[in-house]
Amino acid sequence: MSSTPRTARALARETLTQQILDAARARLRSDGPAGLSLRAVARDVDMVSSAVYRYFPSRDALLTRLLIDSYGELGETVERADAGIERDDTGGRWLAACRALRTWCVERPGDFALLYGTPIPGYAAPQDTVEPATRVIRVLVRIVGDAYAAGARALPPPGAANGGGSADASSVGTGAPAGEAGAGPGEVGAPAGAHTDVDDLVASARDYVVQRGLAPEDVATESVVRTLMAWSQLFGTVSFELFGHLVGSVSDTTRWYDEVATRLGADLGIPAPA
Amino acid sequence: MSSTPRTARALARETLTQQILDAARARLRSDGPAGLSLRAVARDVDMVSSAVYRYFPSRDALLTRLLIDSYGELGETVERADAGIERDDTGGRWLAACRALRTWCVERPGDFALLYGTPIPGYAAPQDTVEPATRVIRVLVRIVGDAYAAGARALPPPGAANGGGSADASSVGTGAPAGEAGAGPGEVGAPAGAHTDVDDLVASARDYVVQRGLAPEDVATESVVRTLMAWSQLFGTVSFELFGHLVGSVSDTTRWYDEVATRLGADLGIPAPA
DNA sequence: CACATACGAGAGCGCCGCTCTCGTTGGTTC
DNA sequence: GAACCAACGAGAGCGGCGCTCTCGTATGTG
Numbered sequence: 001m002s003s004t005p006r007t008a009r010a011l012a013r014e015t016l017t018q019q020i021l022d023a024a025r026a027r028l029r030s031d032g033p034a035g036l037s038l039r040a041v042a043r044d045v046d047m048v049s050s051a052v053y054r055y056f057p058s059r060d061a062l063l064t065r066l067l068i069d070s071y072g073e074l075g076e077t078v079e080r081a082d083a084g085i086e087r088d089d090t091g092g093r094w095l096a097a098c099r100a101l102r103t104w105c106v107e108r109p110g111d112f113a114l115l116y117g118t119p120i121p122g123y124a125a126p127q128d129t130v131e132p133a134t135r136v137i138r139v140l141v142r143i144v145g146d147a148y149a150a151g152a153r154a155l156p157p158p159g160a161a162n163g164g165g166s167a168d169a170s171s172v173g174t175g176a177p178a179g180e181a182g183a184g185p186g187e188v189g190a191p192a193g194a195h196t197d198v199d200d201l202v203a204s205a206r207d208y209v210v211q212r213g214l215a216p217e218d219v220a221t222e223s224v225v226r227t228l229m230a231w232s233q234l235f236g237t238v239s240f241e242l243f244g245h246l247v248g249s250v251s252d253t254t255r256w257y258d259e260v261a262t263r264l265g266a267d268l269g270i271p272a273p274a
Numbered sequence: 275m276s277s278t279p280r281t282a283r284a285l286a287r288e289t290l291t292q293q294i295l296d297a298a299r300a301r302l303r304s305d306g307p308a309g310l311s312l313r314a315v316a317r318d319v320d321m322v323s324s325a326v327y328r329y330f331p332s333r334d335a336l337l338t339r340l341l342i343d344s345y346g347e348l349g350e351t352v353e354r355a356d357a358g359i360e361r362d363d364t365g366g367r368w369l370a371a372c373r374a375l376r377t378w379c380v381e382r383p384g385d386f387a388l389l390y391g392t393p394i395p396g397y398a399a400p401q402d403t404v405e406p407a408t409r410v411i412r413v414l415v416r417i418v419g420d421a422y423a424a425g426a427r428a429l430p431p432p433g434a435a436n437g438g439g440s441a442d443a444s445s446v447g448t449g450a451p452a453g454e455a456g457a458g459p460g461e462v463g464a465p466a467g468a469h470t471d472v473d474d475l476v477a478s479a480r481d482y483v484v485q486r487g488l489a490p491e492d493v494a495t496e497s498v499v500r501t502l503m504a505w506s507q508l509f510g511t512v513s514f515e516l517f518g519h520l521v522g523s524v525s526d527t528t529r530w531y532d533e534v535a536t537r538l539g540a541d542l543g544i545p546a547p548a
Numbered sequence: 549c550a551c552a553t554a555c556g557a558g559a560g561c562g563c564c565g566c567t568c569t570c571g572t573t574g575g576t577t578c
Numbered sequence: 579g580a581a582c583c584a585a586c587g588a589g590a591g592c593g594g595c596g597c598t599c600t601c602g603t604a605t606g607t608g
Contacts, residue, residue: 009554009605032392034308037595050598051556059596118306118391119517133519155429158540201530205523228523229511229534233503235519236510243393245407245509249479249502256475260503266432267541283574283585311564324567325587333565554605564595573586578579 017055019045021069024062033114038062060123063114067129070111075135077104082139090147091265092273097139098234098261102254105238112242116235137231138214144227144268145215152269154226157198198225223268230264291329293319295343298336307388312336334397337388341399342406344385349409351378356413364421365539366547371413372508372535376528379512386516390509411505412488418501418542419489426543428500431472472499497542504538 023044027036038059042049056062081100085092105112115133119125144152199206199221206224209215215223237260240246241253250256262272297318301310312333316323330336355374359366379386389407393399418426473480473495480498483489489497511534514520515527524530540546 007606013554034392034394038597039595048557049596050558053597054555113392116513116517116519118308118387120308125518130522137523155537155541158536159546197529198533201525201533202523204525208522225533225537229507229537232510232514232519232534233507236506236513237503239390239510239513240506243390244399245390245506248404248482249411249476251475251478255471259472259475259499260506262432263429263499263503267429272433281575286574287585312566313564322588323565324589327566328586549608551608552606555603557601557603559598559600561598562596565593567590567592569590570588571586572588573584575582575584577582 013055016045020052020055020062021065024066025069028066028110028114029108030110032110033063033117033120036063060120063120063123064126064129066111067114067125068132070108070115071129071132071135074101074104074111074115075132075139077101078136078139082143086274087146088150089274090143090150090152091271093143094140094147094265094268094270095258095261095273097143098264099258101136101234102238102257105242109242112238116239117243138212140231141209141214141227144223144270145209145219147268147270148219148223149216152271154220154223154268157222157225196221198222201225202228226264226268230268233260233264287329290319294326294329294336295339298340299343302340302384302388303382304384306384307337307391307394310337310340334394337394337397338400338403340385341388341403344382344389345403345406345409348375348378348385348389349406349413351375352410352413356417360548361420362424363548364417364424364426365545367417368414368421368539368542368544369532369535369547371417372538373532375410375508376512376531379516383516386512390513391517412486414505415483415488415501418497418544419483419493421542421544422493422497423490426545428494428497428542431496431499470495472496475499476502500538500542504542507534507538 020041024036024041027041027044036059038052038056039049041062042052045052056065078097078100081096082093085096087093105116202221202224205228206219206221209224210217210219237257241257246253246256266272294315297315298310301315301318310333312326312330313323315336316326319326330339352371352374355370356367359370361367379390476495476498479502480493480495483498484491484493511531515531520527520530536546
């Protein structure tokens with residue numbers, strides 16, 4: 001990244017910048033994003049507040065840096081959890097990635113609030129934050145893509161007729177074919193393979209994942225839909241936990257999250273962990 | 275609630291309190307919770323800031339009042355949407371309630387952030403906020419409960435063996451009551467009626483809804499689980515939309531939300547809208 | 549060595565939540 | 579009607595915030 005600084009001044013600058021960032025991260029962890037004050041950070045590193053402006057032009061710039069770093073940390077954590085499981089065990093990878101995601105968030109509620117909570121008023125995240133922000137969903141998509149390539153299929157869309165009697169939901173959770181049940185009652189949706197509104201809706205997401213090779217070219221729109229749903233469900237669940245909306249409903253949030261993640265995996269047709 | 279004030283002073287107090295609340299709500303709508311400053315509100319009602327403290331002892335007290343009012347407004351909105359649909363049409367009620375929920379949030383992002391975003395640092399919501407906060411989920415639960423009573427069954431839990439090969443997914447989305455299929459669907463993983471970890475996990479939630487008569491006494495744990503999941507998914511989806519995480523993935527957030535709500539209803543076994 | 553730049557400290561701007569004092573006014577009690 | 583008290587609005591002031599500007603000094607470069 002940065003070459004070794006040649007001058008004492010450059011070295012000092014690098015060191016101090018890092019000290020400021022460390023102090024800011026500590027403040028973020030303890031007080032949350034809204035409580036992060038540049039003046040407090042300055043005191044923590046024994047500076048007067050105006051001196052900090054030599055290193056960060058504004059509080060927002062400092063926040064942006066923290067934002068990028070946190071997205072990167074979270075993304076790396078989830079990537080590593082995924083990489084730690086045998087590639088064929090998509091169920092194990094799914095659960096590991098989901099768990100890593102929550103663990104990181106729960107251990108760093110301040111960071112979570114910064115990344116996924118209320119945006120800071122008047123603060124617009126710059127473009128540099130986009131790429132790091134996508135790392136988590138990319139991991140999830142890759143797992144789903146691998147499972148899809150191995151035959152996993154998401155739940156049929158509501159309103160769809162149960163098609164040819166073949167294994168539409170076959171791999172849901174157990175891998176036991178529910179297939180022959182087939183021929184559900186009720187209205188026939190669109191003919192199989194027909195272009196639907198839903199295809200348009202997530203077309204850009206689908207293009208993105210296919211072009212990056214995260215999922216097979218023939219990946220079903222329904223799998224894309226369910227993956228996006230799972231993504232927001234996972235963070236919604238963490239958000240509810242950290243922001244206190246599950247109090248009284250769920251006794252053990254860790255186990256609850258596991259249940260949620262397992263069902264989301266099942267809905268995507270990902271087999272149970274090996 | 276409040277009797278007609280007899281004295282001019284009491285009348286003035288009531289009027290001014292309401293004016294302050296109105297101004298605060300306007301500020302909340304335009305600037306979000308973090309930007310809501312008591313001084314700005316004071317200026318809006320042509321007072322000096324210290325005078326506002328005659329009416330609200332602190333900014334937090336003002337926020338608490340807004341919080342309660344907003345929860346009430348949202349709850350009422352969702353209740354009315356539910357009540358506007360024929361009672362037997364659980365699918366229609368589900369979609370209407372879900373839509374009303376999002377519409378309210380999207381039209382009032384500041385309120386949404388206050389209710390479901392990052393908690394204000396150092397602010398703990400008092401007990402009075404709990405009851406109003408539960409109105410939305412109570413509506414959702416009642417719809418699911420009514421559907422359950424009519425035979426709707428949630429997806430079987432992952433890990434459950436697919437039982438008799440009968441129409442497991444028959445009622446999903448299509449509107450056919452799974453009722454007469456009897457014996458049904460579902461949970462065969464553990465022996466029928468067996469007590470599982472998941473039962474413990476959501477026991478308090480299950481007790482709550484059964485005791486209040488929101489769902490039949492025999493309601494399956496799996497329906498409770500899927501309802502809680504749907505609840506957090508709905509708000510997670512809105513959160514992702516309002517906080518900018520869906521940008522680039524989904525082209526039309528209104529339609530996307532409908533797709534999500536429809537699938538959640540299907541997963542719960544709620545029939546399609548009439 | 550001279551010059552330019554980077555830097556830290558300090559003072560100060562307007563904003564914030566909140567407290568305290570003080571004069572006034574409304575309502576109650578003789 | 580007079581006396582009294584509580585409610586009220588205004589103002590000043592506390593410390594803290596983000597941010598700007600100035601000034602003396604330290605550092606690196608020609």
